[in-house]
Amino acid sequence: MPKIILPKSVESVYLIDMQKVLLLFSIPFILLTNFETRAQSAKDFAEIWEKNHISNILPSNARHKDLQKYLAALKEMGLKIDEVGRSYANREIYQIEWGKGATRVFLWSQMHGDEPTATSALIDMFAYLQQNGDKKWVKKFEETFTIRAVPMLNPDGTELYQRRNLQGIDINRDATNLKTPEGQLLKKLRDEWSPQIGFNLHNQQDLTTAGDSTRQAAISFLAVLGNPNGITNAGHERNKRVIGAMTLALNQFISGYIGRYDEDYNALAFGDNFSAWGTPVILIETGALYGKDEMFLVKMNFVAFLSALQSIAEGTESKLSPINYDLLPLNTSGKLAYFIFRKATIVNNSDAGVAPFVSDVAVNLERRRAELLALTYVRDVGGLPNLTGLEEYDASDFYLVPRFGKIKPGEAGEFLFYKKSRTVDWKTPNLESSVPPDAIFSQGKWLKGEGVLQKKN
Numbered sequence: 001m002p003k004i005i006l007p008k009s010v011e012s013v014y015l016i017d018m019q020k021v022l023l024l025f026s027i028p029f030i031l032l033t034n035f036e037t038r039a040q041s042a043k044d045f046a047e048i049w050e051k052n053h054i055s056n057i058l059p060s061n062a063r064h065k066d067l068q069k070y071l072a073a074l075k076e077m078g079l080k081i082d083e084v085g086r087s088y089a090n091r092e093i094y095q096i097e098w099g100k101g102a103t104r105v106f107l108w109s110q111m112h113g114d115e116p117t118a119t120s121a122l123i124d125m126f127a128y129l130q131q132n133g134d135k136k137w138v139k140k141f142e143e144t145f146t147i148r149a150v151p152m153l154n155p156d157g158t159e160l161y162q163r164r165n166l167q168g169i170d171i172n173r174d175a176t177n178l179k180t181p182e183g184q185l186l187k188k189l190r191d192e193w194s195p196q197i198g199f200n201l202h203n204q205q206d207l208t209t210a211g212d213s214t215r216q217a218a219i220s221f222l223a224v225l226g227n228p229n230g231i232t233n234a235g236h237e238r239n240k241r242v243i244g245a246m247t248l249a250l251n252q253f254i255s256g257y258i259g260r261y262d263e264d265y266n267a268l269a270f271g272d273n274f275s276a277w278g279t280p281v282i283l284i285e286t287g288a289l290y291g292k293d294e295m296f297l298v299k300m301n302f303v304a305f306l307s308a309l310q311s312i313a314e315g316t317e318s319k320l321s322p323i324n325y326d327l328l329p330l331n332t333s334g335k336l337a338y339f340i341f342r343k344a345t346i347v348n349n350s351d352a353g354v355a356p357f358v359s360d361v362a363v364n365l366e367r368r369r370a371e372l373l374a375l376t377y378v379r380d381v382g383g384l385p386n387l388t389g390l391e392e393y394d395a396s397d398f399y400l401v402p403r404f405g406k407i408k409p410g411e412a413g414e415f416l417f418y419k420k421s422r423t424v425d426w427k428t429p430n431l432e433s434s435v436p437p438d439a440i441f442s443q444g445k446w447l448k449g450e451g452v453l454q455k456k457n
């Protein structure tokens with residue numbers, strides 16, 4: 001990093017004018033050069049994303065045709081885009097390529113159709129790199145790497161917003177069976193090119209937690225080992241350090257909300273097999289973060305990708321300790337629910353003979369596209385001291401009545417709330433319209449009476 005060195009002779013009466021002139025001319029130049037050659041910080045990358053991202057639809061709403069629009073824009077910018085294969089339903093699968101360096105980096109996203117975040121982040125990354133070749137750090141990337149990426153490996157699953165492909169096969173359990181055209185393609189792309197590092201890009205459950213905490217794991221990592229014996233190798237160790245670099249970057253935004261997966265070997269998964277075949281893989285799983293939307297997580301992916309690449313291009317990863325990776329808390333599940341109503345008096349009106357009783361009720365949301373109505377279901381009923389809600393409500397002053405069916409696990413999380421001071425005949429036909437409730441909770445929102453129940457967190 002060049003420093004601005006003030007000439008000592010600046011004190012000289014005779015030289016001062018000339019020095020000043022030179023200085024005046026050189027300062028902007030030095031500052032500019034300085035700005036361009038120093039390592040980009042995580043905040044720089046985040047700002048770059050905010051100012052330049054071209055993905056403009058929430059990832060969960062994006063279809064194959066939206067990907068094609070993004071790719072057309074990338075092609076217009078001069079990026080190399082190739083159709084490299086077709087899905088089971090004959091949808092085009094594409095590969096983007098950028099850079100001319102010797103280090104071959106391969107990324108693929110959305111092999112599970114309902115795991116879309118990284119697809120948008122890849123588009124944004126390539127768009128920026130392609131349009132900013134004049135920046136020194138981008139030039140360095142270009143000279144260091146050849147980057148190939150397959151965004152949306154499973155377009156049929158994406159259309160249906162489901163994990164599996166159209167055959168109903170989990171592509172990520174098809175690495176050795178190769179019954180899916182998508183899996184066959186992925187293996188072929190690796191075998192033909194032998195990338196030195198692979199990034200397997202997924203989304204995990206929104207309620208995955210980091211370690212013993214009840215904090216959501218917004219991002220999780222795994223340096224995939226690729227053998228069942230726990231024997232490490234240089235690529236695996238490098239990937240741990242690269243994950244360390246990504247973690248240090250993401251800590252600027254989501255410290256405490258980053259997790260790590262256990263190194264359970266899966267003989268059928270692509271990550272393990274890629275690693276075994278010679279392309280050590282980093283798994284990135286995007287989760288969710290309460291109060292943040294999908295685009296925030298696209299930004300986090302963007303920051304992670306560029307931080308990983310920078311750590312390799314600048315050689316900083318080699319100086320990092322694997323401890324940044326090893327200290328990441330292991331992911332856990334089962335501790336969080338989306339909503340918990342504490343100490344509600346439950347009136348299961350269709351359950352003749354069951355007297356109202358006091359209980360907690362936890363409600364979860366199903367994974368769906370953002371544009372669709374949220375589907376809720378009762379996660380659990382009972383005393384739930386070991387479960388934490390992303391939103392919790394004190395329902396101790398209320399009757400909780402199901403809008404449809406009964407209050408039991410798996411049933412819709414659609415509730416009417418009546419103040420306990422009211423006297424209501426629960427057998428009244430068309431209860432909701434005949435005896436208007438004080439509050440209605442529907443599709444994860446307050447349809448009526450928001451603020452009537454006290455929020456606990």
Ligand SMILES: [Zn+2]
Nearest residue numbers: 112115202203
């Ligand atoms: Zn997945």
